[in-house]
Amino acid sequence: MPLMTIPEAARHLDTSEETIISWVNRGLLRTYILPETVTSGRTCGSSQPLLHFVSLPYGVDQEELEEVAETEGWLLVAASSLEDECD
Secondary structure, eight states, X not given: OOEEEHHHHHHHHTSOHHHHHHHHHTTSSXXXXXXXXXXXXXXXXXXSEEEEESOOOEEEEHHHHXXXXXXXXXXXXXXXXXXXXXX
16 A cells, blocks of 8 residues: 655645545545654653654545545546437
8 A cells, every 4th residue: 555645645646735625525535644754762861762754745545546546537538428428
């Protein structure tokens, strides 16, 4: 499951981030929290190492993204054909 950020997904499909976000909002695409950077450190007075996330951006699965894009594309083609038939 290759994951990518929303901006990367938009560039991958040559579309806008708003399009990707609208698919997420419509329930067509799931998001995942992607830890950008994981660092280890110690707290004052403790010898136990701690892991903490510096940033938690959201991302999408590349395969799901491509499936949604293909489905949306076919729906647009079908809608266009129906409009042509009704004219």
